[in-house]
Amino acid sequence: MSVSTEVILKEEGICLKKVPIGNPLAMLNDFAAQLSLTYGSFAMEILRMQPKGTSSRRGRSLVKGTSLVSLLSPVSSVKKVGHALQRSMSFRNSTSSPSVTIKPYSKPQATPTKRRDSRLWSETVQGNINEVMTKIQIKRQEAIFELLQGEHDMVDDLKLIMKTYRDSMRSLQMLTENELNTIFGTLETLTPLHEELINGLRLQRNQDGTTDVVGKVFLEWLPTVLDTYITYCSNQLAAKTLLDEKKQTKQVSDFLQRCQESPFSRKLDLWNFLDVPRSRLVKYPLLLKNILMLTPSDHEDRQSLVEAIKVAENMIKMVDRRTGETKCRHYINSFEYLDDKQRHPLINEQKVLLCGGLLKNSKGTKLHVFLFEEILVMTRLVTRNGNKAYQVHRQPIPIGNLMVEDLSDGTVKSGGSFRGAFTNNQTYKHTLRINPVDGSSGQSCSLQANDEHDKKQWLLQLRSAINSVKQENGNTMLPTSSSD
Structure with a gap:
């Protein structure tokens, strides 16, 4: 009909x-x-x-x-x-609704980026403060206000992440609940903790707008957030890995692009926001030191500030250590062995990754090299069922059985030779050579870094690791400079 x-x-x-x-x-x-x-x-x-x-x-x-x-x-x-x-009704004999055409996404015109509130403390108080306060006192209040304003910005960012990114991605069913939990971790639990810090600092504010006590507030607050920060920061590597993987899908990539080009994002991508808590944590010692420098020696809060700085620095070390252990376990679990000889027992015992990065061998093959405290592992990046894995290349070398040599530019030697690997008689730079001491860990290997700075960093880390092992064993240590 x-x-x-x-x-x-x-x-x-x-x-x-x-x-x-x-x-x-x-x-x-x-x-x-x-x-x-x-x-x-x-x-x-x-x-x-x-x-x-x-x-x-x-x-x-x-x-x-x-x-x-x-x-x-x-x-x-x-x-x-x-x-x-014509846009609201039709008298044509048809049984189907008019088709709707969705306009494809196109980059919008540039819009003003949302700016942070950059007020000074002196702009929030009434009266002429120069008449009742010295310049040092005013600077101290400005430093305290900067710390407090940073906490407000921190809380705003945390709420933005959860509402604009996590909740939207959940509503649009872009990610599963497990994937959301991996990427955003325990981020939601940080918001009330930082709101508590804000309230604690507000309670210390006098009627005239000045704040005297800050160190005591931090001494009480920092221990309450240690476990939460360890849990969140330890999850960041897994979060970054999964986020990079999901960015390859069109739906997620399009959503994140729209967000980044919106004014509220301040041109920051999602990972910049997810890294906000860690970035804030490492700033606390510096912010407190700035206040300490402006605090008189006889001030009631001076000793508390000194102690709070130590607590914050130790907290950062603990978070870094636990994060390093998690990073070690993440990479070790992704190792793929070609034979049982490569499964050195020291690998599973490692808790600290000293250095890791991309180097090339004498054949030009890209190798992902991992320098742990007690063993060096060279791998090649492979993909298995869409997942990244690190296939162990050659036999891992214990640090106690390792020698490192700085090769001059253009040097060609036997063992870890570049002879025949390159054509057109090119001169190759930024090379170093890894040698097993007793030969039980395979042959020597020449490696090429991206640049001279990269090479020096590798030499420094390798020699430092060797010296640490030699010091434990009572042997002669190597110089840690980049030249032999």
């Missing part, structure tokens, strides 16, 4: 409903009557409107007439009313 669209006028707007089709002109009559009853004279003014070129005689008939049937011919009625209602 043919259907048409019935127009129902209500106070809140016009409703459309599919109904069996009748006489189109009769329907126009009913529509005009409803329009007149609902909107009165305003509706009649609409009916008076007509395209340019219409005769005045027809215009007079529009004013007098109360029926669209007596005014318009069947052809012209549909044509003229269609101009006004």
